[in-house]
Amino acid sequence: MAISEYFIRYLQRCDHLSDADLARLRAMPTRHYQAAPGEVIVEPGPKASQSCMMLRGISARLHRLKGRSGQQVITALHVPGDFVDLHGFVLNGLSHAVIAIGPVEVEFVDHSELVEITRNYPHLTRLLWRATLIDAEIHRQWLVAAASLRSNAHLAHLLCEIYTRLNVVGAATDLHFSMPLLQRELADLLGYSPIHVNRAVRDLRDRGLVRWVGAEITILDWDGLVRLARFDPDYLDLGREPT
Amino acid sequence: MAISEYFIRYLQRCDHLSDADLARLRAMPTRHYQAAPGEVIVEPGPKASQSCMMLRGISARLHRLKGRSGQQVITALHVPGDFVDLHGFVLNGLSHAVIAIGPVEVEFVDHSELVEITRNYPHLTRLLWRATLIDAEIHRQWLVAAASLRSNAHLAHLLCEIYTRLNVVGAATDLHFSMPLLQRELADLLGYSPIHVNRAVRDLRDRGLVRWVGAEITILDWDGLVRLARFDPDYLDLGREPT
DNA sequence: CGGTGACTTGACCTCTGTCAAGAGAAGTGG
């Protein structure tokens, strides 16, 4: 099976792709996979031989802490078009799992393909590199949010980011989107207790910023949400400034 | 001036360098620069034409928040050998400043040099890529620490990381090191108020884990500090597993 | 010697975690 157009469009948001680059990408064999909610898509470990790209749904990077306290932390979310564990190709393996949030479709790419690209396609390599750095940019923004926002604004910031990212890839419009993250998982992501996440959700509802029923979320007041969260989408690198 | 051996040793910790790679690195012209404590070494902005490597001291990535509340967040620290803003080369510019923590020496490298390397030295490119991904790995670990640790353990985790990183590059031995971070800056980094950072410092002192006078820190009980912080240095990628 | 800035401490209040209990939806087996 061939590589999906999602990821190609993702790269094209960053920079122009030559015909040779496009041909090389389309020649890349992939393996399609469908995951059930909560399923582990990628195990952590020292040696991976493939990496996966998101086609549909939302996935997350999950760090399980040692010491059987059961504590776990989510350090990243992924939407269609994201190359989820590309860093596992350049580093030696992963320190975290990748799990499905809701139903998910991905496609796996063999690392041998990536090795060949990094040897012979410097421009394509640079775009892959860049994709991993946008990831790191999001990490930094999450650190900023965690250090500077209170629970309600922190949650609001996450909603702004998810909607923006889903909207860019065409998976959400009209300020409405589906987010199958459980409140328990939001707690693992934001660093609060599940009960406090519930308080934050209630706060956003009481302020009239969102309608939130189950996994379906409608943003009622985008400007208000952005103001509360001090959200500035620059870090998502959505502009297409050619390198 | 030629590139410092610090960064070369940094790369060699990851993987073997061929003679051609070494020669290319040593042929790279650099500009030496000395910065005073608190000085801004790199300004944020959309277009950078050079990146800098740490020679001596400690520097930090500083995000200033909009809205003139004066709030700012530190999202990374750098020790000798680190390629501080290499990501500014692949992305288009930086979303944060780089500031000197205590007296600092760096050397700047022109992006045109890096462009040439990424075109003709795929193995070297991969090592540079890897360096930026270790950065991202540290970001993830900071997210995990922020989400799962209380203030005293969070501070302890930071001390473990800094000592380990300084020790690897030979800038700290015998569980003693110099850390010119002010408590106010620690607050910007850990996400607490300066006063609460002071409480965390006192807690570590009262537990007999550290002796901490001004910028001079001695770890009195490494195992105790590691246990409190649940510190696991795997994420720093210190092993030299060849790719 | 006065001024500045970092560090330190105490008092008080807000934010967040923990425990406990109940409401509602979804699935199972009789």
Next chain:
DNA sequence: CCACTTCTCTTGACAGAGGTCAAGTCACCG
């Protein structure tokens, strides 16, 4: 169809962690 279980969401009460204000100490420096 109806108990029965399970899981999530929800809420209240209370305790502990962390923020804010205020004051005081100390080293450094002009």
